[in-house]
Amino acid sequence: MTARAAACARQADLFGAPLLPGLAYRDALIDAREEHALIAQIETANLTPFQFQQWEGKRLTRSFGWTYDFQTGRFAPGEPIPGWLDPLRDRAAAFAGIGPETLEQALVIEYWAGAGIGWHKDRPVFEHVIGVSLGAPATMRFRRRREGGFDRATADLAPRSIYHMQGEIRDDWEHSIAAMDAPRWSVTFRSLR
Ligand SMILES: O=C(O)CCC(=O)C(=O)O
Numbered sequence: 677m678t679a680r681a682a683a684c685a686r687q688a689d690l691f692g693a694p695l696l697p698g699l700a701y702r703d704a705l706i707d708a709r710e711e712h713a714l715i716a717q718i719e720t721a722n723l724t725p726f727q728f729q730q731w732e733g734k735r736l737t738r739s740f741g742w743t744y745d746f747q748t749g750r751f752a753p754g755e756p757i758p759g760w761l762d763p764l765r766d767r768a769a770a771f772a773g774i775g776p777e778t779l780e781q782a783l784v785i786e787y788w789a790g791a792g793i794g795w796h797k798d799r800p801v802f803e804h805v806i807g808v809s810l811g812a813p814a815t816m817r818f819r820r821r822r823e824g825g826f827d828r829a830t831a832d833l834a835p836r837s838i839y840h841m842q843g844e845i846r847d848d849w850e851h852s853i854a855a856m857d858a859p860r861w862s863v864t865f866r867s868l869r
């Protein structure tokens with residue numbers, strides 16, 4: 677079995693059928709001390725409320741490397757990825773089997789209790805999407821439209837875990853995160869297509 681097939685088989689065990697081609701996941705990427713240090717850094721990183729038209733999400737965000745403005749649709753170079761994210765970016769890249777320098781964007785999100793993120797696909801300018809979870813456990817949901825409805829699947833995201841989306845799961849499926857009852861932070865890294 678190839679490494680990828682083995683990863684898929686593990687996912688099938690963890691998350692149940694159907695397989696989600698292009699999704700990889702592992703627990704315990706970092707330890708609790710590293711998790712707390714990252715949360716402390718995020719808390720001083722001047723995140724701002726996510727806003728889309730009149731609607732303000734119950735989450736704070738900040739992007740580095742590249743910014744995508746949801747109000748204007750403008751995609752532009754942003755502030756460099758800060759040094760405190762470098763070790764995490766290295767591990768995210770190693771997990772995905774790609775070079776760290778290809779992960780040109782980092783997005784930091786703080787979800788307030790009661791917040792999640794609605795159905796979407798990540799912007800097509802990006803290719804690989806790799807996410808690290810901090811704080812509350814989360815349920816990531818996936819759906820893909822088919823005749824008469826949706827194919828659906830879910831993945832449990834433990835704190836300190838990592839996921840990688842590429843290919844079918846990233847391009848053909850939408851994802852969302854169910855509202856959580858405690859704060860959660862995520863750091864996602866993206867490569868450009
Ligand atoms: O918080 C996460 O892990 C996912 C965030 C997400 O889907 C996004 O920013 O596009």
Ligand SMILES: [Fe+2]
Pocket residue numbers: 796797798851
């Ligand atoms: Fe996303």
